[in-house]
Amino acid sequence: MDDPEVHKKPRQASLEEKSCGDGHDLMSQLSDDLVAKILSFLSSPIDRCNSAAVSKKWLHMLANMQVVDCGNTSNSKCLSGRKVNDIKLARLALRAYHRGSLTTLFVEGMPSSSSISDYGLEIIAKASPRLKSLTLWDCASVGDMGFKSVGQWCKDLESLDVDNCPLLSDEGLMYIGNHCLNLSKLVVESCRSIGCKSLAVLAKKCLKLTSITLADCLLVRDSGIISLVSSLPELAGMKLAKMKISDSVLEAIAIHGKALRSLYLEKVSGPTVGGYSWVVAKGEQLSCLKLRDCQGFSGDSFKVPVADKFACLDQLEIKGCDFLTDDVLIKLSRSAQSMRILALKECRGFTSVGLMEALPYWRKTLKELSLNKCYIIEGLELKHPPIPQIYPSLDTLKLKRCGGVGDLFLSHISLTCDEVKSVSLQGTDSITDLGIISLFTHHKAPSSLSSLNLSRCTLISEVAIYAVVKSLGKGLRYLTLAGCRGVSDWTIEAIAVYCVELELLNVNSCAITDLGVWSLMNPSIMNPRHEKLQFLFMAECVELTDLSLQLLVQMVWANPILLDVSRCPRLSAAAVNFLQTVLLDCEVVSSHMT
Numbered sequence: 363m364d365d366p367e368v369h370k371k372p373r374q375a376s377l378e379e380k381s382c383g384d385g386h387d388l389m390s391q392l393s394d395d396l397v398a399k400i401l402s403f404l405s406s407p408i409d410r411c412n413s414a415a416v417s418k419k420w421l422h423m424l425a426n427m428q429v430v431d432c433g434n435t436s437n438s439k440c441l442s443g444r445k446v447n448d449i450k451l452a453r454l455a456l457r458a459y460h461r462g463s464l465t466t467l468f469v470e471g472m473p474s475s476s477s478i479s480d481y482g483l484e485i486i487a488k489a490s491p492r493l494k495s496l497t498l499w500d501c502a503s504v505g506d507m508g509f510k511s512v513g514q515w516c517k518d519l520e521s522l523d524v525d526n527c528p529l530l531s532d533e534g535l536m537y538i539g540n541h542c543l544n545l546s547k548l549v550v551e552s553c554r555s556i557g558c559k560s561l562a563v564l565a566k567k568c569l570k571l572t573s574i575t576l577a578d579c580l581l582v583r584d585s586g587i588i589s590l591v592s593s594l595p596e597l598a599g600m601k602l603a604k605m606k607i608s609d610s611v612l613e614a615i616a617i618h619g620k621a622l623r624s625l626y627l628e629k630v631s632g633p634t635v636g637g638y639s640w641v642v643a644k645g646e647q648l649s650c651l652k653l654r655d656c657q658g659f660s661g662d663s664f665k666v667p668v669a670d671k672f673a674c675l676d677q678l679e680i681k682g683c684d685f686l687t688d689d690v691l692i693k694l695s696r697s698a699q700s701m702r703i704l705a706l707k708e709c710r711g712f713t714s715v716g717l718m719e720a721l722p723y724w725r726k727t728l729k730e731l732s733l734n735k736c737y738i739i740e741g742l743e744l745k746h747p748p749i750p751q752i753y754p755s756l757d758t759l760k761l762k763r764c765g766g767v768g769d770l771f772l773s774h775i776s777l778t779c780d781e782v783k784s785v786s787l788q789g790t791d792s793i794t795d796l797g798i799i800s801l802f803t804h805h806k807a808p809s810s811l812s813s814l815n816l817s818r819c820t821l822i823s824e825v826a827i828y829a830v831v832k833s834l835g836k837g838l839r840y841l842t843l844a845g846c847r848g849v850s851d852w853t854i855e856a857i858a859v860y861c862v863e864l865e866l867l868n869v870n871s872c873a874i875t876d877l878g879v880w881s882l883m884n885p886s887i888m889n890p891r892h893e894k895l896q897f898l899f900m901a902e903c904v905e906l907t908d909l910s911l912q913l914l915v916q917m918v919w920a921n922p923i924l925l926d927v928s929r930c931p932r933l934s935a936a937a938v939n940f941l942q943t944v945l946l947d948c949e950v951v952s953s954h955m956t
Contacts (some may be wrong), residue, residue: 437463437464437465437466438464438465438466438467438468438495439454439464439466439467439468440468441454441467441468441469441470442468442469442470442471443470443472446469446470446471446477446478447477447478447482448477448478448479448481448482448485449482451469451478451482451483451485451486452482452485452486454486454489455485455486455488455489455490456489463489463490463491463492463493464486464489464490464492464493465490465492465493465494465495466493466494466495467486467490467493467495467496467497468497469497469498469499469501470497470499470500471499471500471501471502472500473500473502473526477503478501478503478504479503479504479508480503480504480505480506480507480508480511481508482508483498483501483504483508483509483511483512484507484508484511487508487511487512487514487515487516488511488515490515490516491515491516491517491518492516492518493512493516493518493519494518494519494520494521495519495520495521495523496512496516496519496521496522496523497521497522497523497524498523498524498525498527499523499524499525499526500525500526500527501526501527502526502527502528502529503529504527504529504530505527505529505530505531505534506529506530506531506533506534506537507534508534509530509534509535509537509538510533510534510537512538512542513537513538513540513541513542514537514541516542517541517542517543517544518542518544519538519542519544519545520544520545520546520547521545521546521547521548522538522542522545522547522548522549523547523549524549524550524551524553525549525551525552525553526551526552526553527553528552528553528554528555529555530553530555530556531555531556531557531560532555532556532557532558532559532560533560535550535556535560535563535564536559536560536563539560539563539564539566539567539568540563540567542568543567543568543569543570544570545564545568545570545571546570546571546572546573547571547572547573547574548564548568548571548573548574548575549574549575550575550576550577550579551575551576551577551578551579551603552577552578552579553579554578554579554580554581555581556579556581556582557579557581557582557583557586558581558582558583558585558586558589559586561582561586561587561589561590562585562586562589564590565589565590565592565593565594566593568594569593569594569595569596570596571590571594571596571597572596572597572598572599573597573598573599573600574590574594574597574599574600574601575600575601575602575603576601576602576603576605577601577602577603577604577605577628578603578604578605579605580606582605584607584608584610584611587602587605587607587611587614588610588611588614591611591614591615591618591619591622592614592618595620595621596621597619597621597622598621598622598623598624599622599623599624599625599626600615600619600622600624600625600626601625601626601627601628602626602627602628602630603626603627603628603629603630604628604629604630605630605631606630606631606632607630607631607632607633608632608633608637609632609633609634609636609637609640611633611637612633612637612638612640612641613637613640615640615641616640616641616643616644616645617640617644619647620647621647622647622648623647623648623649623650623674624648624649624650624651625641625645625648625650625651625652626650626652626654627652627653627654627656628652628653628654628655628656629654629655629656629657630656630657631657631658632657632658633656633657633658633659634658635658635659635660635662635663637658638653638656638658638659638663639663639665641663642663642664642671643671644671645671645672645675646671646672646673646674647674648672648674648675649674649675649676649677650675650676650677650678651672651675651677651678651679652677652678652679652680653679653680653681653683654679654680654681654682654707655681655682656682659683660683660684660685660686661683661684661685661686661687661690661711662685664690664693664694671697672694672697672698673697673698673699673700674700675697675698675700675701676698676700676701676702676703676727677701677702677703678694678698678701678703678704678705679703679705679706679707680705680706680707680709681706681707681708681709682707682708682709683706683708683709683710684709684710684711685710685711686706686709686710686711686712687711687712687716688712688713688715688716688717688719688720689716690711690712691712691716691717691719691720692716692719692720694720695719695720695721695722695723695724696723698724699723699724699727700727701723701724701727701728702727702728702729702730702755703729703730703732704724704728704730704731704732705730705732705733705734706732706733706734706736707732707733707734707735707736708734708735708736709736710736710737712738713738713766714738714766714767714768714770714771715770717738717771718771718774718775721753721775724753725752725753725754726753726754726755727755728753728755728756729755729756729757729758730756730757730758730759730760731756731758731759731760732758732760732762733760733761733762733764733767734760734762734763734764735762735763735764736764736765736767737764737765737766738764738765738766738767753775754781755781756781756782757781757782757783757784757810758782758783758784759775759782759784759785759786760784760785760786761786761787761788761790762786762787762788762789762790763788763789763790763818764790765792766792767790767792767793768792768793768794768797769793769794769796769797769800771797772793772797772798772800772801773796773797773800773801775801781810782810782811783810783811783812783813784811784812784813784814785801785811785813785814785815786813786814786815787815787816787819788815788816788817788818788819788842789817789818789819790819791818791819791820791821792821793819793821793822794821794822794826795821795822795823795825795826798816798819798822798826798827798830799826799829799830802830802833802834810837811834811837811838812837812838812839812840813838813839813840813841814830814834814838814840814841814842815840815842816842816843816846817842817843817844817845817846817868817870818844818845818846819846820845820846820847822846822847822848823847823848824848824849824850824852824853825848826848827843827846827848827849827853827856828852828853828856831853831856831857831860831861832856832860835856835857835860835861835862835864836860836861836862836863837863838861838863838864839863839864839865839866840864840865840866841857841861841864841866841867841868842866842868843868843869843872844868844869844870844871844872844899845870845871845872846872847873849869849872849873849874850872850873850874850878851874851875851877851878851881853874853878854869854874854878854879854881854882855878855881857882858881858882863894864894864895865894865895865896865897866895866896866897866898866899867895867897867898867899868897868899869899869900869903870899870900870901870902870903870926871901871902871903872900872903873903873905874900874903874905874906875905875906876905876906876907876909876910876913879900879906879910879913879914880913882913883913883914883916895923896923896924897923897924898923898924898925898926899926900925900926900927900930901926901927901928901929901930901951902928902929902930903927903930904930904931904932905932906927906930906932906933907932907933908932908933908934908937910927910933911927911933911937911938911940911941912937914941915941915944923949924949924951925941925949925950925951926950926951926952927950927951927952928951928952930952933952938950938952
């Protein structure tokens with residue numbers, strides 16, 4: 363009689379052990395013909411795929427199945443998380459034989475995981491001859507062999523996005539470059555074994571490349587980047603992040619990047635003011651320019667003549683720039699009169715009056731103005747500030763924690779808000795009632811404003827908030843008033859009456875009481891259409907008691923919402939837990955939750 367333990371061993375090993383080869387795989391001792399004969403009795407593709415989990419030999423045989431041409435069927439798949447492994451890729455590959463070749467594959471592993479290997483990538487590559495887009499993030503065990511399989515079997519590949527694959531070197535990327543000649547988009551981030559050799563091959567063979575991103579690739583030097591810029595005639599977009607480069611790279615971009623439309627530099631080190639001046643002087647073809655935390659960049663880079671040099675520029679984003687003076691802004695506005703999006707973050711050196719002088723040049727095209735943590739000099743010393751202009755295209759205004767932006771600036775742009783959809787003045791604590799009321803004085807009715815953020819605007823009173831809510835509240839969907847001293851029960855009552863389309867209300871750290879909550883749920887006050895409310899934030903409202911929770915039960919019984927009442931000291935744990943128990947369809951966030 364056979365020893366029963368012999369038959370139990372394969373069942374004792376887990377699927378993960380079998381897939382990694384840790385268990386004793388008895389089927390590996392059989393010949394290929396015999397294994398194929400045994401598993402041929404499984405007619406279902408899923409069953410045949412599941413069988414691969416108990417035999418690495420069967421998994422290898424699946425990988426060598428003849429590829430079936432599935433016509434032009436389009437298919438995409440996204441795999442991410444801890445459970446992504448070679449077995450799941452094998453299952454996906456087998457299904458691809460029967461449902462059509464994959465065209466898009468996104469795989470995100472875990473930074474410390476090795477469950478996805480070259481073997482799994484080879485399986486899916488063989489099963490996906492029509493793959494056009496491949497994204498691999500945090501695949502620590504995928505190296506050159508896996509990418510060679512992609513280059514061998516997926517010759518129609520057009521987009522490759524690789525992030526944190528430390529085993530990928532020049533050898534694997536060179537193979538891709540030599541075989542995937544239709545490649546048009548390449549993203550390589552945190553692959554520290556990639557150097558200049560592979561970039562030279564890509565520059566020579568992949569002439570259809572239009573977009574390239576290189577980030578945190580420490581072995582890439584100037585020569586590799588210059589070879590790409592000087593050899594690719596259709597290169598339209600380039601991003602360099604966390605890279606060490608010299609002025610020569612920026613000079614090459616300015617001279618050879620004739621088709622370049624988008625340039626994004628983030629946390630690059632090495633260039634000087636002279637290097638950035640090349641971009642400014644030769645930027646006539648650029649439509650999008652983003653400079654974030656770039657070492658050596660300052661407002662002095664714009665001192666070169668820029669008249670008509672930015673004729674096509676419609677999006678400018680600058681972060682971390684000192685000496686961005688009024689003269690620089692005015693010079694930019696005169697040369698880039700097609701500006702749609704202007705975003706300045708952590709910039710210093712210009713005044714509010716200088717900004718007001720620059721903005722009129724963009725009055726016909728500007729759609730979004732964003733100032734974030736910019737220290738702006740108020741400019742009150744001028745007796746005659748620029749005349750306000752009408753900006754018919756402006757739909758987004760963001761002023762976040764900007765010192766020096768006050769009522770004068772808001773009064774200047776008050777006529778721009780006829781069609782504005784989103785206004786955020788978060789943390790801009792120099793704005794008073796005068797600025798808020800003047801901002802919306804000329805707003806048309808019915809209002810197009812859908813989002814308003816006045817959080818941490820400490821000088822705004824309940825009178826101004828009431829006036830804005832009453833005149834513009836009908837179309838508001840998102841209202842954030844966190845930390846506003848002017849929010850009271852009277853304000854909440856006005857919101858309940860006039861903001862009939864509201865989906866989100868944030869009154870964190872506001873002086874509201876149970877009476878304000880009662881206003882929200884009272885049928886005689888609240889418009890019946892107020893049922894659209896989905897998010898209600900009342901954290902750190904120190905005056906709320908258990909009575910508020912009882913009122914909220916009636917309000918949200920038929921309308922599930924996300925409710926945040928954390929750090930409200932007068933709420934008892936019993937009341938919060940009861941609310942969570944009764945309102946099963948609602949999500950309640952509280953520091954009292956058990």
